[in-house]
Amino acid sequence: MDSPAIATGNGEVLAEAHAHPAHLRHHFETVEQQRDAASFGMWLFLLTEVMFFGGMFMAYLVYRNWYHPAFVAGCNTLNIWLGTINTVVLICSSLTMAMAVYSAEMRRKKSLITYLILTIVLGIAFLGIKSVEYAEKFELHHVPGASFSIEQFVHPTNPKAVALAPDMAEKTQVYFSLYFAMTGMHALHMIIGITILLILVVRAFGGAYTDGHMTTIENFGLYWHFVDIIWIFLFPLLYLISRYR
Amino acid sequence: MSQHGATELEHQEHHVVGPKVYLAVFFALMICTGLTTWVAFIDLGVLNPVIALAIACFKACLVVLFFMHIHYSSKLLKLTVASGLFIFLVLVTMTLSDYISRAWGLW
Amino acid sequence: MSSTNTIVQLPDQSTAQLPRKHYLNQEHTLKSWLLTGDHKRIAMLYLFSITFFFFIGGAFASLIRLQLLTPGSDLLAPDTYNKVFSMHGIVMIFLFLVPSVPATLGNFLIPIMIGAKDLAFPKINLLSWYLFIAGGLFILAAMILGGVDTGWTFTTPLSTHYLNTHVVTAALGIFIAGFASILTGLNFIVTIHRMRAPGMTWFRLPLFVWGHYAASILMVLGTPVLAITLVLVALERTIGIGVFDPTKGGDPLLFQHLFWFYSHPAVYIMILPGMAVISEVISTFSRKRVFGYTAVAFSSVAIAIFGFFVWAHHMFIMGISNYSALVFSLLTMLVAVPSAIKIFNWAATLYKGSITFETPMLYAFGFLGLFTIGGLTGVFLGSMGMDVHLTETYFIVAHFHFVMVGGMLMAYLAGLHFWWPKMTGRMYPESISKLAAVVTFIGFIFTFFPQFVLGYLGMPRRYASYPPEFQVLNVLSTAGASILAVGYLLPMLYMPWSLKYGKIAGNNPWQATGLEWQITSPPLTENFVETPIVDHEAYDYEWLANQTEHEVKTVG
Numbered sequence: 001m002d003s004p005a006i007a008t009g010n011g012e013v014l015a016e017a018h019a020h021p022a023h024l025r026h027h028f029e030t031v032e033q034q035r036d037a038a039s040f041g042m043w044l045f046l047l048t049e050v051m052f053f054g055g056m057f058m059a060y061l062v063y064r065n066w067y068h069p070a071f072v073a074g075c076n077t078l079n080i081w082l083g084t085i086n087t088v089v090l091i092c093s094s095l096t097m098a099m100a101v102y103s104a105e106m107r108r109k110k111s112l113i114t115y116l117i118l119t120i121v122l123g124i125a126f127l128g129i130k131s132v133e134y135a136e137k138f139e140l141h142h143v144p145g146a147s148f149s150i151e152q153f154v155h156p157t158n159p160k161a162v163a164l165a166p167d168m169a170e171k172t173q174v175y176f177s178l179y180f181a182m183t184g185m186h187a188l189h190m191i192i193g194i195t196i197l198l199i200l201v202v203r204a205f206g207g208a209y210t211d212g213h214m215t216t217i218e219n220f221g222l223y224w225h226f227v228d229i230i231w232i233f234l235f236p237l238l239y240l241i242s243r244y245r
Numbered sequence: 246m247s248q249h250g251a252t253e254l255e256h257q258e259h260h261v262v263g264p265k266v267y268l269a270v271f272f273a274l275m276i277c278t279g280l281t282t283w284v285a286f287i288d289l290g291v292l293n294p295v296i297a298l299a300i301a302c303f304k305a306c307l308v309v310l311f312f313m314h315i316h317y318s319s320k321l322l323k324l325t326v327a328s329g330l331f332i333f334l335v336l337v338t339m340t341l342s343d344y345i346s347r348a349w350g351l352w
Numbered sequence: 353m354s355s356t357n358t359i360v361q362l363p364d365q366s367t368a369q370l371p372r373k374h375y376l377n378q379e380h381t382l383k384s385w386l387l388t389g390d391h392k393r394i395a396m397l398y399l400f401s402i403t404f405f406f407f408i409g410g411a412f413a414s415l416i417r418l419q420l421l422t423p424g425s426d427l428l429a430p431d432t433y434n435k436v437f438s439m440h441g442i443v444m445i446f447l448f449l450v451p452s453v454p455a456t457l458g459n460f461l462i463p464i465m466i467g468a469k470d471l472a473f474p475k476i477n478l479l480s481w482y483l484f485i486a487g488g489l490f491i492l493a494a495m496i497l498g499g500v501d502t503g504w505t506f507t508t509p510l511s512t513h514y515l516n517t518h519v520v521t522a523a524l525g526i527f528i529a530g531f532a533s534i535l536t537g538l539n540f541i542v543t544i545h546r547m548r549a550p551g552m553t554w555f556r557l558p559l560f561v562w563g564h565y566a567a568s569i570l571m572v573l574g575t576p577v578l579a580i581t582l583v584l585v586a587l588e589r590t591i592g593i594g595v596f597d598p599t600k601g602g603d604p605l606l607f608q609h610l611f612w613f614y615s616h617p618a619v620y621i622m623i624l625p626g627m628a629v630i631s632e633v634i635s636t637f638s639r640k641r642v643f644g645y646t647a648v649a650f651s652s653v654a655i656a657i658f659g660f661f662v663w664a665h666h667m668f669i670m671g672i673s674n675y676s677a678l679v680f681s682l683l684t685m686l687v688a689v690p691s692a693i694k695i696f697n698w699a700a701t702l703y704k705g706s707i708t709f710e711t712p713m714l715y716a717f718g719f720l721g722l723f724t725i726g727g728l729t730g731v732f733l734g735s736m737g738m739d740v741h742l743t744e745t746y747f748i749v750a751h752f753h754f755v756m757v758g759g760m761l762m763a764y765l766a767g768l769h770f771w772w773p774k775m776t777g778r779m780y781p782e783s784i785s786k787l788a789a790v791v792t793f794i795g796f797i798f799t800f801f802p803q804f805v806l807g808y809l810g811m812p813r814r815y816a817s818y819p820p821e822f823q824v825l826n827v828l829s830t831a832g833a834s835i836l837a838v839g840y841l842l843p844m845l846y847m848p849w850s851l852k853y854g855k856i857a858g859n860n861p862w863q864a865t866g867l868e869w870q871i872t873s874p875p876l877t878e879n880f881v882e883t884p885i886v887d888h889e890a891y892d893y894e895w896l897a898n899q900t901e902h903e904v905k906t907v908g
Binding site: 025026027028029033036037040041044045047048049050051052053054055056058059062063066067070144145146170171173174176177178180181185 | 463470472474534541545547572574575576583584587592595600603610613878
Binding site for chain 2: 036039040043044046047050051054055057058061062065080084087088091092094095097098099102105106221222225226228229232233235236237239240241242243244
């Protein structure tokens with residue numbers, strides 16, 4: 001840094017070498033400004049994520065109304081209990097993440113690490129349950145493109161299920177395409193999140209984030225909660241269509 | 246003299262949200278999850294998806310407001326969240342203006 | 353602001369000196385460039401890269417024009433021609449027009465104009481350049497491996513089922529380059545909100561910053577929709593899911609909705625920064641505050657917001673509902689209002705100004721004329737009835753080239769010449785650059801005006817051959833394109849020349865009012881020695897005339 005001084009708004013001159021906290025990057029004037037900028041930037045990024053998933057929600061809305069019987073039939077092949085358990089798991093992980101942010105705020109290193117690891121465990125549990133569900137889809141030939149058969153929808157073995165006309169049964173492919181695209185994109189975000197969490201844990205062991213500079217952990221918390229919110233919408237949209245039949 | 250670029254928010258105290266709030270929100274979310282699964286098994290006709298979405302929106306609001314601290318954040322961040330919602334609704338309504346009015350549509 | 357008593361004499365440059373230390377000579381290693389966090393250096397990296405891609409896109413354009421010199425497919429086979437115009441569109445739009453002004457001039461100037469030392473997130477800024485390069489490499493790879501022939505629109509089911517070219521590679525490239533654009537926009541928004549110097553209120557911001565702010569909103573909110581759309585196309589091609597596939601029940605029109613939800617705002621991502629440049633140039637060379645500053649500022653934001661409501665005017669003939677088409681057609685007319693506000697306010701700024709005709713101003717005049725034609729023909733195309741006749745003909749090709757090339761590229765060159773002295777510390781050669789500006793304008797008119805006529809007569813776009821009666825106009829267009837090429841090659845020669853032999857510019861060669869002109873040329877790495885305190889409106893030429901004692905001190 002060449003400049004010896006920073007003039008603040010009211011003309012007060014601070015000797016920079018002394019008034020410069022360790023985590024303040026040179027182009028910010030104050031720590032608050034840096035923190036605000038970081039969380040604003042994170043929120044803008046989440047805005048792009050909203051629109052990223054928004055395109056798929058839009059597609060869902062159109063096709064659900066077009067092919068409602070196919071969506072009902074497709075939905076009823078999903079395991080609602082695994083879906084509910086996954087929702088609970090994810091909400092728990094959101095709680096542990098929120099508590100991790102709180103621990104960082106309180107500068108408690110041990111509890112920060114504990115909560116981060118809990119979040120990772122819950123995240124992996126979610127993915128584990130999800131992969132069980134995915135495997136089942138392959139067995140039932142409900143994966144568009146890879147292995148798909150409309151047999152179960154035209155001649156259902158389950159006596160309670162409603163048989164679809166072959167034409168409408170074909171449309172279950174749209175439901176499963178969206179199911180895989182949306183949950184797959186969500187799972188991808190979970191995987192990215194867990195990877196970042198692992199890095200955060202390692203750095204938290206080294207004493208990071210509990211020294212008053214916790215922007216990273218705060219912003220990651222925002223990301224993790226956002227992924228949770230996406231699931232909060234995916235769950236009723238994909239698992240809870242006309243379950244009463 | 247206005248200098249809100251840098252200083253406006255410095256006066257805004259950084260709010261620490263405690264475990265009590267988090268636990269309360271957590272239990273509310275759990276109850277909602279149970280509720281939405283339970284309601285799904287009751288035949289309410291067109292109201293089923295409406296209720297499911299209403300509960301989902303309520304849950305999302307809880308997460309945004311408390312887990313993500315928007316309740317305690319600056320107006321700018323509140324506006325940011327609102328603008329995301331707004332643009333998503335623009336995408337939905339303007340696209341639907343086509344789908345619901347097609348003469349040959351399936352709507 | 354009165355225009356009397358303001359300066360019309362530009363400063364004497366014979367005594368001007370380069371500062372001893374500045375951002376270019378701070379460090380010299382390659383590493384110091386490739387790992388830099390300095391927004392000015394990243395702007396230079398972007399400048400080199402987009403120039404490279406511009407000439408690739410330009411080479412494809414030359415091939416297109418050469419092919420269309422004769423009615424038959426004499427130079428290229430029809431499927432090669434399809435690949436050539438697709439690559440021209442993809443490279444020019446995603447690798448040149450979208451990043452052009454924001455990533456170079458915007459990156460360089462926004463922090464300086466608002467009195468900040470850097471963008472809010474320097475590392476993310478660098479990341480965005482790397483993503484841009486990675487995206488560019490994917491697109492180049494698609495080109496070298498054999499090309500893409502979907503057109504830049506990736507229309508389904510053509511792109512998902514019927515073409516056996518490198519669609520996924522190109523889509524991936526656009527996906528990655530899209531993230532570069534998102535990160536640039538995100539960085540700008542945060543910077544403009546959070547990094548302004550004391551006293552720099554929203555309504556003291558130069559209009560350049562307002563224009564970029566509006567464009568950034570579009571980048572952040574629109575680009576992700578394109579990203580997910582391309583992901584779905586890629587998934588449909590590779591693993592066969594069926595979101596857009598009609599055989600599985602998907603709706604190809606939904607692809608169009610999602611694609612144009614981004615790609616219509618994208619044209620405002622391209623033009624708004626161009627308009628932002630024009631506001632600065634017109635004010636500086638008429639030595640007058642921009643007429644109706646507030647109206648021009650809000651018109652940028654209005655264009656950004658209206659831009660999200662009009663996308664389906666690209667789809668009038670694709671089978672959307674008539675009622676919906678009517679709504680979109682009416683909303684399209686709304687965009688003309690803020691655009692016209694800008695044009696009229698620039699014209700009013702010129703009125704009774706002390707106008708001089710330096711190169712940037714010539715380009716800006718080119719912009720005014722060509723953009724107005726491009727914009728007005730846009731109104732034709734936005735009207736449903738006309739659109740049915742004119743869409744997918746050369747009329748539409750001429751229309752968007754008038755807006756994008758006549759508008760945006762003129763503005764980009766205006767801005768590049770205008771801030772060249774600030775970016776490099778040296779002047780470009782004035783007389784030859786004036787010649788280049790005029791040649792560009794003439795070449796442009798000859799290239800694209802005949803295409804309006806061709807389109808009106810019914811020549812469809814995207815065909816390798818055409819009926820012989822269209823040949824005269826096509827020859828005219830190709831001849832114009834070769835003049836245009838000279839116009840673009842000239843700056844390519846004299847700009848690098850001026851880096852070494854150009855006259856030393858001095859801090860404020862144009863006597864402009866922006867904060868960027870009150871610091872050294874080229875700027876220091878941290879831009880300002882002291883954080884400036886802003887106590888005057890933008891474009892205050894009286895303040896400039898009286899401010900010698902307030903002059904920001906420089907190291908040098």
